[in-house]
Amino acid sequence: MSGNRWLIYVLTALFTGACSPRLQPVASSPAPVEKPIVKVPEAKPPVKVEPKVSLISLLLPFDLDYLDKGYNNNAALKKANIAVDYYQGFKLALDSLTTFGYNYKLQVYDSKDLPSQAHALAYNAQIRASDLIVGPVFPVDIKAFTAVLTSVRKPIVSPLAPASPATFKNRNLVTVNPPLEYHAWAAAGYITTTLKPKKVFILKSGYSEDNDYLSPFKTAIDSLSKKRIKVNQLTVVHGQLKVLEPQLSLTEQNIFIMPSTNQAFLIVTLRTLDSLGKKYPITIFGHPSWKDLTYLKAELLQRLKVHITSSENINYKAPETLSFIRTYRKNYHAEPTVYAIKGFDEGIYFGKLLADGDDGLKNITRNDFTGMHNSFHFEKKTGLGWINTHVNVYKYSNFALKQVK
CATH class of the missing domain: 3.40.50.2300 (Response regulator)
Structure with a gap:
């Protein structure tokens, strides 16, 4: 074995009689039988499998061009703060998931809170190639963006707006905040x-x-x-x-x-x-x-x-919320806002779905989730995409809101 040649030869004895002058029969030797050579296949080096990298595009209203001009506009600053807080929470979520071996590439774009900019971004080849698109944030920008991306079968997440998906009529839209x-x-x-x-x-x-x-x-x-x-x-x-x-x-x-x-x-x-x-x-x-x-x-x-x-009521005394706040402070030296918490919850949810492969996003209706600010229970509506329908009922008690359902 192990690739070495070997042959078996069978030798026979000749027997002769001594009593008679007659010719005695001679036993002939059988033809040698050659055993097949068995070769052990050489071990091939293992194929190196590259880890799956999920490509995510974030479209948020940083409005950097406007802010660079030094204008002191409270409305613009408020929108920029929303964008920054959401981005930092979302990125912190992806960083957390990478500890489990998941891999992501995060592309960030400034939607500038302008429908014309959102419309232009919809033609960006890198955004179109993304596994997941998150944003734009505001309804007018979402409408301008989704009006272009009608045939691209990639989930487009509306991360903050509770606007009715009937406003956009896009089958790929994922509405996270339950509409009214x-x-x-x-x-x-x-x-x-x-x-x-x-x-x-x-x-x-x-x-x-x-x-x-x-x-x-x-x-x-x-x-x-x-x-x-x-x-x-x-x-x-x-x-x-x-x-x-x-x-x-x-x-x-x-x-x-x-x-x-x-x-x-x-x-x-x-x-x-x-x-x-x-x-x-x-x-x-x-x-x-x-x-x-x-x-x-x-x-x-x-x-x-x-x-x-x-659809949102954060328990700031819950252990997971306290842990998030400590981590956020350590990473960004700032206090997390509700938008940072939403960004984290949505980053964890959609990041995990991406890590589960195509089936994760396809089966979004079977993947419920409870986060710090709300729970996700998505239903698929024909022509309108996926809608989170989870809403809690609260009652004022002891001068605060108490969940009753």
Whole structure:
């Protein structure tokens, strides 16, 4: 074996008789048999497999040209800060994933918050070759960018804007922040399954913006309750609610839906509801942006049992959040903003999907995720891409928001 030649020869003995003069038969020798030569294949050196490198393009509104001119523009600086914070959080996430052996190449582009710039970037060959595109950030820029990239089958992540994907109509779009209609469905779901009222009151301000929330809410409440919950609508003028008093219950919670964000309307109407609350049990569901309206005082919101929906609520006492803050400070010598936290969560989520290969992004609807600021549960909508539909419900308690669903 082992490649050496060897042969086996069989020798036979000749036997002769001694008793007779006759010719004795002679046994002939058989032909030698040659065994096949067995060769052991030479060991080939292992093929060196290059690690997969995922190419990611970030399109963020740094607006560097404008800032270089030295203008002191607060709006421009605010957008630049958003871009920087998001980038640093996203990059920190990729750096964390590389410790597991994953590899990424990150390309960063300045979208300048200009639709014309976003439109031009859509023709960039390096961006088109990316495994994942994140950005632009603002809706007008997203629309200009996605209008060009209609056939390129690469995921385009809308990282911060909760704008409805129907605005863009791009099948490759990934909307991370749930649009307003999913907040309306979450509120309707909680009212239907938890509070179970016989009727709800919708208080309108008279401004058309209310319909962005009201239309999906009415659809949701009718669908989820099978129209067993009666919906009463009233356009409130100067906080006058006397017409509703005969319909209010003295013993059961009276559920009010208030989709407005108009300051004058809210201040006057909530004051009236606060007075009614001394006699009638009142629970209010407000617009998700109420949590950012500083003129709405927590004491009042708590007395009125105000509920709001939210797709982000960071627990700054959670161990993972504290760990992130320490790492961010160490790397960037700054405090992380909510945009840095969002950047980190999205970097971890999409970076891991890329590392899992093509199946990761193709199966995004089966890859849920819980981050520091929100959870991701994506649904695929025909012609609109993937939409994160996860929304939590909160209630004001102990002068803070407490999650109830």
